[in-house]
Amino acid sequence: MSLEIPRAFVEAILEQSRAEYPDECCGVILGPAGSGQALRHKPMANAAHSPTFYEFDPKDLLALYREADDNDEEIVVIYHSHTETEAYPSRTDIAYAGEPGAHYVLVSTRKEIAPSTEFRSFRIIDGVVTEEPVSISD
Amino acid sequence: MSIEVRIPTILRPYTKDQKSVEAAGATLSEIITDLDSHYAGLGERLLENGALRRFINVYINDEDVRFLGGLEAQIKDGDSITILPAVAGG
Numbered sequence: 419m420s421l422e423i424p425r426a427f428v429e430a431i432l433e434q435s436r437a438e439y440p441d442e443c444c445g446v447i448l449g450p451a452g453s454g455q456a457l458r459h460k461p462m463a464n465a466a467h468s469p470t471f472y473e474f475d476p477k478d479l480l481a482l483y484r485e486a487d488d489n490d491e492e493i494v495v496i497y498h499s500h501t502e503t504e505a506y507p508s509r510t511d512i513a514y515a516g517e518p519g520a521h522y523v524l525v526s527t528r529k530e531i532a533p534s535t536e537f538r539s540f541r542i543i544d545g546v547v548t549e550e551p552v553s554i555s556d
Numbered sequence: 557m558s559i560e561v562r563i564p565t566i567l568r569p570y571t572k573d574q575k576s577v578e579a580a581g582a583t584l585s586e587i588i589t590d591l592d593s594h595y596a597g598l599g600e601r602l603l604e605n606g607a608l609r610r611f612i613n614v615y616i617n618d619e620d621v622r623f624l625g626g627l628e629a630q631i632k633d634g635d636s637i638t639i640l641p642a643v644a645g646g
Contacts, residue, residue, distance in 0.1 A: 444643070466644070473644035476613045476620045483640060496643055508646040514611050516566050516641025 420551040421495065421521045421539040423447070427459045428554055432535055434461050435499035435527045442472040447495035448486055456494045456521075464498075471510070472498045495539075497523035504528070505536035507547050515542035521550070559587060559631055562638040570598040579637075584614065585627040587637065602639070611642040 427447060434443045445462045449455040462482070465475035474482070486493060496517060500508075505526035507515070515522060518541075526536040541548045558578045563571050571577050577595070581587035592599030602612055607627070614621045615638045621629045631637070 446643075462643075471644070471646050473642060476615075476622075476642070479613060479640055479643060480615050480618065480620075480638065483638075498645060511645035514642060514644045516564065516611075516643065518566055 419541060419548075420553055421456065421523070422553045422555055423456045423495070425554050425556050427456065428537055430459055430461075431497055431499075431523070431525055432527065432537070435501070435525050438464065438499070439501055439527065440469040441467050442469060442499050442501060444472040444474065444496075444498040446482065446493050446497070448489075448491040449494040451486075451490050451492045453492075454494060458491070469501055493517060493520055495521045495523050497525065500524055500526045500528065502528050505538045507540055507542060512542055512545055512547060518543045523552075557582075557633045559633075560636045561587065561591065562636070564640050566641055567598060567601055567639065570595045570601070582631055583627065584616070584621055584629045584631060584637075587631060588627070611644055613640045613642055614638070615640070 441464055444464050446460050447456040448458040448460060462474050462478060464472045466473045505524035507522060507524065522540045522542050524538055537552060539550050539552045541550060558580055560576055561579050562576045563574065579587045579590045581590050588599050588602055602609060608614060616624055616629055616635050
């Protein structure tokens, strides 16, 4: 397993993370159902407005799934930022991970590593975290 | 009266991989009881100490049940129920 993702999406997600700092940012990348391809980036609002928590607004969540269904798309990537810690799933990330088919992407823009950043991808299935390689395409 | 209930991927192991199942009941609570009687274990994934789990979202048509009375929300013929796990974390 690995995640292939266009460079423009990586940059857009890092930019969103900086723009929403100190709150965590979040969003998804969709692709044609069954393809596993990350083709359409859709930033989402963090309804928790928190530096330590993120949550899609329940209304936005329903709209997202309806939209994906209507377009015959699936959610390929679910991402969020960690603004002060490393880009690794936290205990709550693992507890609430509800999409066994998705790549869970975490980015970190924490100060200690600036100007570099982290962009990592994981599968989270039944409480088990498996990191996977990320291949960035130009 | 039979209501369509859409099941998210993570709960499909309970419904033999069906995306959508039928259930009967006049309130959400009755629907969940009926679901659990056909798909054992599903109720436990939706409820905790007799209340809806915090990170499970249930919608009747387009409305979050939390605004419709939660488990006591009334279900009428033709309604459709959607269950979605929250997308959330820390």
